[in-house]
Every structure is written in C-alpha cells, then in structure tokens.
Amino acid sequence: xxxxxxxxxxxxxxxxxxxxxxxxxxxxxxxxxxxxxxxxxxxxxxxxxxxxxxxxxxxxxxxxxxxxxxxxxxxxxxxxxxxxxxxxxxxxxxxxxxxxxxxxxxxxxxxxxxxxxxxxxxxxxxx
Numbered sequence: 001x002x003x004x005x006x007x008x009x010x011x012x013x014x015x016x017x018x019x020x021x022x023x024x025x026x027x028x029x030x031x032x033x034x035x036x037x038x039x040x041x042x043x044x045x046x047x048x049x050x051x052x053x054x055x056x057x058x059x060x061x062x063x064x065x066x067x068x069x070x071x072x073x074x075x076x077x078x079x080x081x082x083x084x085x086x087x088x089x090x091x092x093x094x095x096x097x098x099x100x101x102x103x104x105x106x107x108x109x110x111x112x113x114x115x116x117x118x119x120x121x122x123x124x125x126x127x
Contacts, residue, residue, distance in 0.1 A: 061118060065118040066093070072112050073097075079101035079109065
C-alpha cells in the first residue's frame with residue numbers, strides 16, 4: 001500500500017486520536033481510510049441525484065466567520081427557499097437552508113459549503 005504524508009492541526013489530531021480510541025481503530029491510518037471511504041460514498045450518492053429535488057443544507061461555523069456564508073448564500077439564492085440563522089452558544093452559529101432546484105445545483109451548493117475551510121461542519125439531507 002502506498003504511503004501518503006498528511007499534516008493536521010494539533011486540535012484535529014487530538015480529536016482523531018479520541019475517535020480512534022472510541023471506535024477501536026488500530027491506528028490513525030485506519031481512521032483516515034474509513035473517513036475517506038465515507039466521504040467518497042457521500043459524494044457518489046450526491047452525484048447520482050438528478051432532476052428537481054428538495055433538500056436541507058445545515059452548516060455550522062464560528063460567529064466571526066459569517067462572510068463565506070453570506071457569499072455562498074448569494075451565489076445560490078435562486079435555489080434557497082428558506083434560510084434560518086441561529087446562535088447555539090456564545091460563538092457558534094447554525095445556518096439552515098431549505099433548498100429546491102436542479103439536483104446538480106443543490107449538490108454544488110452543498111459541496112461549496114463543504115469545501116469552505118471556515119465552516120465547522122456541513123450536512124446535506126434530501127427531503
């Protein structure tokens with residue numbers, strides 16, 4: 001098996017170590033391979049969507065990282081039917097986007113949020 005070198009921030013590495021122990025992975029490599037398999041499967045599912053669909057995009061971010069949300073919201077305003085913003089704690093925000101439109105555009109929105117480093121998490125649900 002080829003060896004790939006990866007760099008992680010200390011905080012993420014600490015979380016990975018915790019997940020590794022909790023789920024019983026034998027090492028970090030096994031954990032990373034499992035995470036990549038999940039991401040690839042999620043991507044395959046999204047890419048298989050077609051036609052007009054409804055969905056919910058849920059995004060979390062630090063309160064001071066609002067700018068990328070605003071930009072992406074404007075980029076996809078033609079498919080966003082409802083947007084709800086809420087603060088869950090003193091510095092964490094949750095954005096809920098109810099979307100309707102062509103599957104490729106809905107998936108593009110979800111992937112754009114996933115690709116944004118300043119987002120803490122992004123989840124797409126087909127509804």
